[in-house]
Amino acid sequence: MAKCKKCGTEVASPEKTWTLAPKGRKPMNVGLFKCPNCGGHFRAAI
Numbered sequence: 001m002a003k004c005k006k007c008g009t010e011v012a013s014p015e016k017t018w019t020l021a022p023k024g025r026k027p028m029n030v031g032l033f034k035c036p037n038c039g040g041h042f043r044a045a046i
């Protein structure tokens with residue numbers, strides 16, 4: 001679940017996910033979400 005930064009709509013499932021692993025830090029899952037309300041794409045940690 002992630003919130004659109006533009007309109008605040010909550011999007012349940014990401015279109016795409018991947019793992020972001022910066023050096024020396026814990027890897028985390030990032031998802032690419034598409035907002036059904038405004039059509040914008042945004043990324044959020046899952």
Ligand SMILES: [Zn+2]
Nearest residue numbers: 004007035038
């Ligand atoms: Zn939106």
